[in-house]
Amino acid sequence: MSAPSPTRTPPGDRAGEHAEPAGSGGPHRPRSRPRPRAAAGRPHAAWALPGVLFFTFFAVVPMGLAFYLSFTSWDGLGDPEPVGLDNWRKLLDDDRLVQSLWLTVLLTAASWVFQTVIALLLGVWAAGRQRNRAVLSAIFFVPFLLSSTAIALLFYALLDPNFGIIQENTLGSSGGAFLAIVFVGGWQFIPFHTLLYQGGARQIPEVLYQAAAIDGAGRYRQFFSITLPQLRHTITTSTVLMVVGSLTYFETVLILTKGGPGTDTAILPYLMYEAGFKSYDFGYASAIASFLVLAATGLSLILVRLTGFGGMRSTREGM
Amino acid sequence: MSHDTLPRPRPRPGTTGERPTGPPPAGHRRHWTKRANPLAGLGSILWLVVVLVPIYAMLSASLTSQDKALTGNPLSPPTSPTLDNYNTVLNSGFGHLLGNTAIVALAVVGIVLVLSVPLAYVAVRTRNRWSGLAFRLFLLGVAIPAQAVVVPLYLLIAKLDLYDSLLAVILPTAAFAMPVSVLVLVGTLRDVSEELYEAMALDGASPQRMLFQLAVPMAKGGISTVVIYAALQAWNGFLFPLIFTQSDGPRVLTLGLFNYVSQFGVNIPALLASVVLSGVPIFAVYLVARRALVGGLMGVGGK
Numbered sequence: 140m141s142a143p144s145p146t147r148t149p150p151g152d153r154a155g156e157h158a159e160p161a162g163s164g165g166p167h168r169p170r171s172r173p174r175p176r177a178a179a180g181r182p183h184a185a186w187a188l189p190g191v192l193f194f195t196f197f198a199v200v201p202m203g204l205a206f207y208l209s210f211t212s213w214d215g216l217g218d219p220e221p222v223g224l225d226n227w228r229k230l231l232d233d234d235r236l237v238q239s240l241w242l243t244v245l246l247t248a249a250s251w252v253f254q255t256v257i258a259l260l261l262g263v264w265a266a267g268r269q270r271n272r273a274v275l276s277a278i279f280f281v282p283f284l285l286s287s288t289a290i291a292l293l294f295y296a297l298l299d300p301n302f303g304i305i306q307e308n309t310l311g312s313s314g315g316a317f318l319a320i321v322f323v324g325g326w327q328f329i330p331f332h333t334l335l336y337q338g339g340a341r342q343i344p345e346v347l348y349q350a351a352a353i354d355g356a357g358r359y360r361q362f363f364s365i366t367l368p369q370l371r372h373t374i375t376t377s378t379v380l381m382v383v384g385s386l387t388y389f390e391t392v393l394i395l396t397k398g399g400p401g402t403d404t405a406i407l408p409y410l411m412y413e414a415g416f417k418s419y420d421f422g423y424a425s426a427i428a429s430f431l432v433l434a435a436t437g438l439s440l441i442l443v444r445l446t447g448f449g450g451m452r453s454t455r456e457g458m
Numbered sequence: 459m460s461h462d463t464l465p466r467p468r469p470r471p472g473t474t475g476e477r478p479t480g481p482p483p484a485g486h487r488r489h490w491t492k493r494a495n496p497l498a499g500l501g502s503i504l505w506l507v508v509v510l511v512p513i514y515a516m517l518s519a520s521l522t523s524q525d526k527a528l529t530g531n532p533l534s535p536p537t538s539p540t541l542d543n544y545n546t547v548l549n550s551g552f553g554h555l556l557g558n559t560a561i562v563a564l565a566v567v568g569i570v571l572v573l574s575v576p577l578a579y580v581a582v583r584t585r586n587r588w589s590g591l592a593f594r595l596f597l598l599g600v601a602i603p604a605q606a607v608v609v610p611l612y613l614l615i616a617k618l619d620l621y622d623s624l625l626a627v628i629l630p631t632a633a634f635a636m637p638v639s640v641l642v643l644v645g646t647l648r649d650v651s652e653e654l655y656e657a658m659a660l661d662g663a664s665p666q667r668m669l670f671q672l673a674v675p676m677a678k679g680g681i682s683t684v685v686i687y688a689a690l691q692a693w694n695g696f697l698f699p700l701i702f703t704q705s706d707g708p709r710v711l712t713l714g715l716f717n718y719v720s721q722f723g724v725n726i727p728a729l730l731a732s733v734v735l736s737g738v739p740i741f742a743v744y745l746v747a748r749r750a751l752v753g754g755l756m757g758v759g760g761k
Contacts, residue, residue: 182665184588187580190573190636191592197611197633198602199595204610215612261505264498275502279509280752284740286694288712289733292719293516296726296733302519326512331755338756358495379600380758386603390696394716408605415609416701424609431606436598 202432208425215419226426236430239407246320246406247385253325254332254381255374261329262336263366276337283330290327291394294319298395313403316396320404323391328384332377339373340366386435407431520544520731524724543731550721551706552735555714559693562627562710566692567685569632570639574684578643579669583655593644599637604630608701615702626702627695627710635691639684642757646680647673682750683757693740711736 209226211219230236265276282290298319300308309315347365356364389408392398398405398413405413407427415424511533521539581593611630612621620626650673658668674681699713709717715732722728744751 181584182576182580182669184580184584184586184592186576186665187589187592190577190640191595193569193573194596194599194633194636197614197630198599198607198636201607201610201614202602204613205607208610208613257505260498260501264495264502272502275506277748278506280744281513281741282509284744285733285737286696286712286715288694288696288715289736292715292729293512293733295719296519296730297512297515299726301724302726326508334752334756335758383600383603387605389605390712394719408603411605411609415612421609421612428606428609431603435603435606440598 205425205428205432208422209429211422211425213421215421219422222422226422229423230426230430235402235405235410236427238402239405239410242317242404243386243406246317246388247382249317249321250324250385251378251381253321254329255377257325258329258332258377259336259370259374261333262338263340263362263370265333265337266340276333279333280330282326283328285327287327287390288394290323291391294323294326295394310396311400313400316400316404319395320388320391323395324385324388328381332381335373335377336370339370343369382438383435386431407434516730516734519727520734522727524727543725543728544735546722546725546728547718547732547735550718551714552732554706555709555711556739558624558708559711561624562631562695563689563692565624565628566632566635567688569628570635570684570688571681573632574636574639574643575674575681576669578640578647579673581640581644582647582650583665593640596637596640600641602634602637604634604697608697611698612701621702622704622708624708627698627708628692630698630702631692631695632688635688638687638758642683642687643677643680646677646683646757650676679753679757683754686751686754687758 208219210221210223212222212225213219261279265272265279285293296302298309300311307315309319343366347369348361351361351365386406387408388406389412392404392406392409393412396404398409402410408431411424411427411431414420414427515533518533518536520543521541522536523538523540523542526537577592577596580589615621615626615630620629654672654676655668658672663671694712695710696712696716699708699710700716703709703713715736718729718732722732
């Protein structure tokens with residue numbers, strides 16, 4: 140397969156080129172079927188270039204730059220000065236790093252359980268087409284219409300001990316602050332995940348339930364034997380979005396707890412924000428950011444592998 | 459989800475005529491209407507309380523004067539409702555914040571569409587090493603948190619002389635909305651059947667014509683998902699405005715809300731009024747175009 144050839148190449152060539160990758164996996168079309176002109180209308184790969192360049196400039200280059208900056212000392216003014224591994228040594232010696240990683244794991248796990256259980260049940264329930272379910276679903280969606288900032292402010296106000304519903308300093312204890320972040324995250328994102336599950340549940344073929352009913356399976360048996368297994372793709376998608384999202388509870392933490400009490404809710408992005416934009420130690424902030432990039436990339440590689448997102452292209456081959 | 463949240467008369471359970479009143483959606487099925495599920499009903503009522511209590515407390519407190527708010531119970535209805543808090547917020551430059559946010563959202567949606575649609579089209583239609591690489595780049599990009607690159611982006615933005623401008627918010631926000639957009643579009647475009655492309659190719663259509671006359675119209679669902687997703691990213695974005703802007707000029711809504719915390723201090727009713735006002739535009743869209751909004755968001759999850 141050579142470099143992208145212009146679209147006017149003799150059709151035969153391009154058709155061959157098209158058939159080639161299909162051979163690598165999945166059932167592919169019979170080769171005997173002639174498809175001479177189909178390939179003629181394929182766009183040049185260069186069409187993708189503006190988007191790739193734009194994304195590279197604003198997302199990929201900065202990632203590289205973060206690594207570079209992590210080996211420098213820079214206060215935001217003047218030029219970064221190389222300091223070797225200083226920032227990384229400092230980072231690995233920083234007690235807050237371990238605390239913050241542990242916090243992220245706990246936060247992700249707690250949020251996942253809270254959001255998945257409720258969203259799944261609500262989603263499957265909302266997939267029914269009764270009138271009351273439709274009305275309630277419409278109301279359940281309302282929190283998602285507010286921005287994370289607005290929601291964090293709302294709960295900041297409601298949890299204020301002088302004002303709020305709970306006349307206690309919830310955010311003053313580390314357990315309370317942690318639970319508040321999990322709850323606020325759930326309050327905001329459960330509507331969205333409910334929607335995903337509702338969509339997923341509606342696509343389960345009815346015959347499965349009919350067959351199960353004939354076999355005498357009750358409602359709960361059907362839920363565990365049909366609904367849950369059939370929803371596995373939705374569960375993966377929703378999980379990916381939740382895990383990636385839990386790295387970004389930044390607004391919630393900044394507004395609700397400022398990382399406190401002490402540093403008990405200081406997730407990595409918050410530590411980075413403080414190091415960079417509060418202490419003007421951009422070198423150290425970049426080391427934290429690089430660590431975050433490594434963690435996120437590792438996570439996404441694992442997720443891509445687990446979920447088969449990468450296989451997206453190939454599903455078409457079988458059609 | 460289009461069909462579902464809209465209440466419409468259902469056939470009684472047990473009747474033989476199962477025909478839906480609207481166009482039959484893929485999942486319009488018998489078992490959903492079989493019988494009531496009391497446990498699930500109870501659970502949904504509980505969740506309703508969890509959703510509504512904070513919203514009610516917010517609305518009620520935003521209508522209460524500041525001195526009363528501190529003494530009364532936030533769950534009891536306001537005794538003498540007042541719109542003072544809303545006036546306070548509206549007189550603190552709220553319209554300006556709203557305008558900036560609308561500009562950012564429009565620009566982000568525009569950039570994302572113009573760049574992502576051809577990209578996804580190439581990823582689906584042109585199979586070679588380069589389009590494969592491009593697709594993989596965005597696949598990995600899905601998990602890059604914006605937080606991870608905010609320091610170097612700050613450097614780039616400063617070097618480009620964009621600091622403290624709306625473009626400083628628009629450009630990175632658009633870039634970070636692209637990975638999910640590309641994935642959603644690829645997911646939709648790959649369902650356009652090969653035969654249709656072949657038919658157009660037989661007519662001698664150029665790739666451009668196929669894109670605009672076949673791919674784009676067929677991928678309407680995916681495109682509306684992308685529009686909604688990108689607009690929400692822009693609307694809700696907080697980190698980029700926080701780091702890349704400073705003055706009142708380019709301040710957007712989320713950052714404005716954040717600043718109200720220090721501006722209003724202990725005036726929590728005014729703060730809550732600003733939260734309510736910030737939700738009004740999206741809520742209006744939700745009332746008018748709930749099906750499109752909800753259906754589009756469902757598309758983020760693929761199928």
